[in-house]
Amino acid sequence: MVRITIDEHELEVEAGSTVLQAAQTLGIEIPTFCYLKRLPALASCRMCLVEIAGQRRLQPSCATVVTDGMVVHTNTPLIEETRSSMLDMLLANHPLDCPICDKGGECELQDMVMAYGPRKSGFHDVKRVFHSRDIRLSPVIIMNVNRCIQCQRCVRMCEEVVGAVALGTVEKGMDTAVTGFEGSLATCDQCGNCVEVCPVGALMSFPYRYKARPWDLAETDTICPHCGTGCQLTVGARKGEFMRVRSKGEHGVNRETLCVRGRFGLDFVESRDRIRRPMIRRDSTLVPVSWDEAGDYLRRRLSAVENKLAGGLASPRLPNEVLYQFQKLMRTVLRTNSIDCSSRWSTPFDTMGPQVAHFYTRAPLEQVVGNDRVLVIGGNVTEENPVTEYLLRDSVRQRQAGLLMLSARPSRLDADARVVVRIRPGAEAAALAAVVAELVAIAGQAAPGETPAHIVSDGGPVATISGDGPQHLAAALVEGRNATLLVSADILRSPEARATLQQLNSLLQLLRALGKDPAVQFLFDRANQLGAWDMGVLPAALPGWRAVGDDAARALFEQGWSAEVPAEPGADFDTMLDLCEQRRMGALYIVGSDPLTTYPDRRFVQRALGSANLLIVQDAYLTDTAGLADVVLPAAGFGEESGTFTNNEGRVQKVSRFREPPFEARGNLAIFDFVAALRGKVLRPSMSGEILDEITRLVPAYQGITQEDIGADGAFTKATPASLEMSSFVPMPASSIGDQLMLITGNCLFHNGYLSERSEILNTVADDPYVEMSSSDAARLGLTDGKPVAVRSTQGELTAKLRINRRFPEGLVFVPENYRALRLNSLMQRGEYPCPVEVQPAHEIIAMATTTESGARPLELGG
Amino acid sequence: MGMREEIETAAERYPDRRSAIMPALLIAQREYGHLPRPVLEEVAEVLGVERIWVYELATFYTLFHTEPVGMFHLQLCDNVSCILCGSEVLLSHMEAVLGIRNGDTTSDRLFTLSTVECLGACEMAPVMQVGDDYHGNLDIARIDALLDRLRAAAGQGADVHVASAGLSGV
Amino acid sequence: MLPPQDCRECSAVFEPVLLRNVDVPDSHMLSAYEAGGGYRALAHTLRKHTPDEIIELVKKSNLRGRGGAGFPTGMKWSFVPKQAGKPKYLCCNADEGEPGTFKDRIIMERDPHQLIEGMAISGYAIGAQTAYVYIRGEYVLAIRRLEQAIAEAHAKGYLGTHILGSDFNFIVHIHCGAGAYICGEETAMLDSLEGKRAQPRLKPPFPAVEGLYASPTVINNVETLICVPHIVIRGADWFRGIGPEKSPGPKLYCLSGQVRKPGLYELPMGIPLRELVDGHAGGPLPGRKIKAIIPGGVSAPVIPESGFDVGMDFDSLAAAGSMLGSAGVIVIDDTTCMVKVATRIVEFFHHESCGKCTPCREGLNWVVKVLRRVEAGQGEPGDVAQLQALCKGIFGNTFCALGDGAAMGLRAALEHFEHEFAAHIEEQRCSFH
Ligand SMILES: Cc1cc2nc3c(=O)[nH]c(=O)nc-3n(C[C@H](O)[C@H](O)[C@H](O)COP(=O)(O)O)c2cc1C
Ligand code: SF4
């Protein structure tokens, strides 16, 4: 600690703090432009100059580190004069076109001039003008260089945090201008963080351009619905119409950053692709009806299948309250445990349960990635959880931590990594087994003779991955003081998911035994995946990861709900489809999910869904699946009902309503009440807030959280610690990965499906669907970058343009899963992932129809 | 040595390839005369660095030209020592005889005329750099003679290096 | 063009050291350099001295940096951490962009080995194995000569591994600038070397601790480095005995402008300005009168006639309100308009401003606009006050010394030649043409 005096106040601050930080703790305001909390100081704007006793010149407080006994003044006449002079100089060339500037009313320069500026300028020469018309750098970013004050926040943000290195600074001196390569940002991430940090109206959001003045906007704080990172953002709406998204400076996991989906991809709320009225199937077509009519119809159909099996699927993009109520409805009213929250994979409860219940690190990402080794397993964080990636990069660079990557897909983060292990698609389990084996070996060497017995496994894991990557990984993990594992939920797609999770378990336990205090979090691509699990939207688990078969747990809920809960674990979605196909499924109730486009075997899922006795689809949007339904219930979409999400960190955050459900759509909770009533039941409680109260009573991880706790930074759920019980390692069965081209899928930066595909803005910035592969494979097959190629599997074929990625390993083919029109899932075969494919040149891209094969597309019918 | 090899050789001088952007741009400019977009992309690709970094440097430093310049770039110093010794008169004279303004290129693409900051040869002010060579102690007669020599050299298809007595004023 | 060293007052007592070689035939060749005793200092250093002894010697000599700031060289070297776990670098600042300055160019063109020897000894002292010479790109001849010299020195074992049979390894690379004055500022030079836009860095960390590639780095001017071999051979006392004790040594003065014998002069530090200009450089052009002199490149405030007796060393010039800078002495006579000189100077800084900080980038732009107007006879009554206010806003508040240089220069011109500015504004024209 260091003692200093600022404006006659004495205080102690941490050594290494800057004068600016110290002043802020006293509430003394020092004006700044170039300073941005999360970036290293630049000290170029010279607004923050202060007097330090003994120094000849004024010093930039943003970059001056306190020393013991330092005496600082922040408000002398000289300082005031200097601030005013800096502003005077900045204004000299500033356009002063505030009335037509999008930033007017929330411009830092404007505010600063009000507070510290000259009242009158002596400048009466001609102003510098770079250009008379604003420059469209990209579909979403537009620039007015005349207004730029050269704080360089945008460029630093782009390079140091986002890692895109798309923006730069050209020319010098008075001609200095911020721009992209050759004046374009056409190929950047379009995350708009540059726009966000711009203090003036230089970098602007094109979609928001000239749309509103800040004081006309009703702003609502909420959570981004696009991925599990769970970024906080503020939605601005005018008269109920969505206008824009801004990030919040200090709060949440994202602290000011957003990715393209969060910043520009919320316009889907205005999508016209809505289900307007309830619909029922009549003479094999869906026809719009009133809620009452739909109710009568549904009551009849439900009674007809009363004695058959029922099942339900709810989307992990729905709020906790909706999901919790859904499983309650399914369990107590439709009396089934056959419920699931993902159509893309199954969740192996036996391995996953203990991991998530006990080992999951429910703590801020910032803290989790502060460990000095961070191992990222699977997926592609850059594209799946962009903001997580920004934070990770930032942390790794600032702390010089060791980043370790193990995945089939390369990502931009590789550039910052100390070890990158590129594996064949689907080889996660084998690779982890090899790392575990190496760790066991190292642990044995480190303490020969006294290796704790529990580290030596019976039989020992068998390494099936070639190369010395795992060795390097293990060595790096051992060198570190502590370690974090970030695991892409992508590993769940593989039929080997259980094996991968087992190896992950071994790795965690081993790291614990080695004293590395491992932290683990999953990287989910769905906004409330962790919440959906926690809420018990699982066939084998009640809320809070308690086994359905656990009598005590069941009793607790039965008491809480005053209803019976079936004791037998239910079927997961995959099995539900089997049941449908066998015509044993009565009612299948799908809420907010579109398995027809996401289940990895289109032909099968279509057949199965068609074989259910009664298919109920409750959704905001007209999905392909809705086209197959017998009953379609129009529900509120994101932004139209309140609740909470639990993000990847285990942070519970409020999602707020900022618009009314349109047409005849109703809130999901109200629809559950409606359905329950058809069966003569009442769900209690039924209001979102009360449901949350019940959750915080009955779900251990949520216990103790109150509505008020979920403030600006959300509230953290808690893991229920379990004693460290070293299970023996599971040997890795040698996997059979040939040298065929293997197709894997996942999210791409601009899309993660369902919602993103309904964003007009994202559709403009996103490329067309593409097939990504290595340059050597492309060369071998005679394929050209940018040209159409056909990808063929035993199940089907698709055509899209080729994107050569030099960093791709041989044998890997990637097609993003989020282009509905591509029907990627028609190539997949259930139970097989990755998917062996052939790739050939194609003559043209055959435009895919976007309508479903069966049933009329009810778009024109709804309204 | 081809351009790529030359750039590779330059890159070996530094522990970080980004450092080689400047030498690479000098090499590329010698090769292509100026630095249009594809050349910047090529440099970025050869060095494996971000394109924007290359673009930043190509525009920051005045010796790099992103636009074409004439065969002979007449760079007349107009800093203090040179104007004290009459370089302004030389500028007007050249503008008149070449029929172009400061900063422009003659229509035959032979000459580009620019004033530049101090060339570091004030002992022989006024000074002008043409290509690699310095010409000092200039007056109107010497300028005329120099322009004639340059035109003649161009006519003979000679290289831009014109023998000059004024080479760095030695 | 070198002046004849025919001045009676000093040639009797002062024998040029730094320039002793520049006029011999083939002075840039190794053979000529060796014939004049070249590389003896390096051999002596490697055989007889530890690195610390060299640092001590340089400290004792009171050698101060010749790049402009006059920082004690030995002290700078001693800041380099002995144990760093990282390579150390020596950077020679040969960017010589200060208008009025040409000394480094002449050294590199005509005696490049002297620089190489100076660098090798300095590198040895600070524990560097790699050096970069940052030369401005316009200096094509100097670059070629230095390249040749480096090759020759390598071939003869003065550079490379196990230099002269010792354990010392040292290589010198050339990095060509590309026309940006700011690269002369040492931290901007480091960014430029790292392949970035040349903009000054925050200090601390100082380059000696965290410089090039975040490794300990010493940056020295060409002239500073060439003093080192002579100090090794002739001793610190010899060096300290030349000129003022606190600012001693032989010094290269660059004379240019409206003076009879412009050229490069080697004379003792501290020589009176009047003696330098009138005695050595032959005084004013026929029929003219010298009215002002810029003593140290355009960053140095102009000195009016009344100040010509000042001694040409760091401390005396600072006391007189100007600075020695790079010792680029620009002579201005009574036929020249000071408004124009001041305008041209500020235009230069404006053109060369890197653009990083507000006062330099924006302030100089404003200043230039006002000055151009005043010079063109369109001045307004408040202009001088506005210029003074801008100088106040800029001076001391810029990120690096470039902005300061501009403000200081303008302030001095306004102070000493206010009447010329006033006349321009009043008469709405320049009376000099
Ligand atoms: C704007 C600016 C330009 C400079 N230009 C040069 C230069 O061209 N050559 C030089 O040696 N030093 C120059 N300097 C000084 C250097 O920053 C640095 O002080 C010097 O290279 C250190 O070497 P020395 O201690 O040997 O003088 C400049 C400084 C500033 C602020
Ligand atoms: S004073 Fe500021 S803008 Fe000027 S050169 Fe220095 S850092 Fe750059």
Ligand code: FES
């Ligand atoms: S905030 Fe300190 S200089 Fe800009």
